[in-house]
Amino acid sequence: MHGASPSTSSGTTAHLVDRHPTVTPERLVAQLVPPPTFADVSFDTYRPDPGEPSQSDAVRSCEQFCTEAAQRRAGKKKLFGKREVLPGVGVYLDGGFGVGKTHLLASTYYRLVAADAGPAAFATFGELTQLAGVFGFVECIELLSGYVVVCIDEFELDDPGNTTLISRLLSALVERGVSIAATSNTLPEQLGEGRFAAQDFLREINTLSQIFTTVRIEGPDYRHRDLPPAPQPPSDEDVRARAEGVEGATLDDFDALCAHLATMHPSRYNALIEGVTEVFVTGVHPIEDQSVALRLVSLTDRLYDAGIPIVASGSKLDTVFSEEMLAGGFRKKYLRATSRLLALTHAGQE
Incomplete structure (x- = not known):
């Protein structure tokens, strides 16, 4: 509208x-960018709390992730000038409320866009599930498979269906060379705890945790x-x-x-x-x-x-x-x- x-x-x-x-579906795709409040952020504008060394560590982890994601998207050279697609990598920013996770996630998005490593996508967990619902599972994979990174803010699992859907979606994207950056207040292996019978889809949760390298960010809510x-x-x-x-x-x-x-x-x-x-x-x-x-x-x-x-x-x-x-x-x-x-x-x- x-x-x-x-x-x-x-x-x-x-x-x-x-x-x-x-x-429209076209608008949903156009909305795959950081929100207006994070339109001008970068790693340089992130202000780590001097008393929380994990915040400075998180910046370095995200910068390293960007380097690896760009290399993975570029692939490995083979004979006759062809390139072999390498699986994507994952980083998972875990921390409490207001420690700057979204700032770092948006900075990751902008760093890779500026590096001209390929298109990038940014969505909340809810928006990603909505995108899969609108386009269909297979079509959503095709839509995102050309991206260098998919950034997912506030990773949450509200029902088993979403767990299975997103787990399989991300696994398919990683296989195609797409890297995944995510934020949440819950570690990957704890997703779903306290909400429903996690053992019913433990395999999917384990798959998610294997995709990511977890980076813990400590600090009070700014x-x-x-x-x-x-x-x-x-x-x-x-x-x-x-x-x-x-x-x-x-x-x-x-x-x-x-x-x-x-x-x-x-x-x-x-x-x-x-x-x-x-x-x-x-x-x-x-x-x-x-x-x-x-x-x-x-x-x-x-x-x-x-x-x-x-x-x-x-x-x-x-x-x-x-x-x-x-x-x-x-x-x-x-x-x-x-x-x-x-x-x-x-x-x-x-």
Whole structure:
């Protein structure tokens, strides 16, 4: 969708619930790039914490990976000038929230693009599964087999089907000379733990762990450094009044927005917020339904990637996901979303 941007010229703030985007397969391919918030990053702009040597080590590991990935894509010379395709390599950046994993992943993407080693792809784990769903498994392999690297941010396994799908997809790509770089908060051999019967597809998980060299990155969440706790939310009236004064803003009721998210596939959320400058939401409250919560996580990820501030009334945004949910299998996903919601809320105060 390339629809009109939200406008306040009529005196009425636009609403996300009035937008009904569609996404073509061509757009899904065009979106295989780092998000806007990481459009200008590089290894040189990464600022390792002096007290966390693993961060400097991670930069060197990623730079070495780029060198190896380019060599693998180029292949090995044989007789008569032909080249033999070499299997790709893998690097897996594991660490807590906010230690700069995505920064390093995007830097890897840009380093290989700048080296003219071949096309590169960047996607979240969810976007990669969506791509396979849209194009089909075999077609997705053909689509990505010419890439020098596929970068996968926030590698997560939410169900056995995705585990099998992505494991086989990555194995096929590596065989064709594509290298894989990934980030996650969970080590490859632990993927799936606490969510479902991991032993039912242990072979697939083992295959994934064999592809990657794991690089551990330690450190506190930079989004929380020098930040106060979640701010006291403004009133509904304040949120509405502020929204009226911001060009390109949207204003929605929390329940209505959550219901609207259910009407479309998460692959459309990027198009849903296209052109939005700031998101205003009234009536936020804790969520009890897992499906609603996971859709909100997907929207939060897209808002964070785009750097769109949030101003919300009702409950504090660090209370949206219930204690019961935080104790379940999607705990890391909800904690990441909470971290990002708080960062976007503080951005909305500036």
